[in-house]
Amino acid sequence: MAKEGILIIGHGSKLNYNRDIMELHAKRLKEKGFKNVYIGFNETSAPLIEETLERMVKDGVDVIYALPLFIASGVHLTEDIPGKLGIPPNSSGGVAEICGKKVTVKYASPIGDDPRITEILAEKIAKLK
Numbered sequence: 001m002a003k004e005g006i007l008i009i010g011h012g013s014k015l016n017y018n019r020d021i022m023e024l025h026a027k028r029l030k031e032k033g034f035k036n037v038y039i040g041f042n043e044t045s046a047p048l049i050e051e052t053l054e055r056m057v058k059d060g061v062d063v064i065y066a067l068p069l070f071i072a073s074g075v076h077l078t079e080d081i082p083g084k085l086g087i088p089p090n091s092s093g094g095v096a097e098i099c100g101k102k103v104t105v106k107y108a109s110p111i112g113d114d115p116r117i118t119e120i121l122a123e124k125i126a127k128l129k
Contacts, residue, residue, distance in 0.1 A: 005036035005061035007052060009068045009081060012044035019045055022069065036061055042076055049084040053098050063104045071112040
């Protein structure tokens with residue numbers, strides 16, 4: 001049976017708040033029963049995506065669910081991050097070779113068009129009134 005892992009991908013920042021939010025979401029997924037949850041950053045922050053992928057493979061993960069914690073798609077999501085994941089640009093996944101091991105990567109879309117985001121925005125407006 002394949003060992004699955006979740007990679008939450010963030011942009012990265014010089015400020016710690018970005019990392020704190022990523023770790024919070026990883027913790028919440030674990031609390032919901034998800035196992036093998038990792039974080040990785042496109043740039044600036046550590047660990048970088050490539051470092052996290054190596055760790056995941058060393059931990060025995062065979063299937064990676066890569067979840068970008070981004071609002072909208074752009075060059076990072078369509079080209080940069082797929083390249084770091086070892087999958088084709090503009091794709092939703094594929095088979096990548098990481099540390100000499102072939103793993104399946106399933107790449108999610110950004111969260112921006114999810115209607116629940118609109119509900120969150122509406123709640124924030126209500127709090128400001």
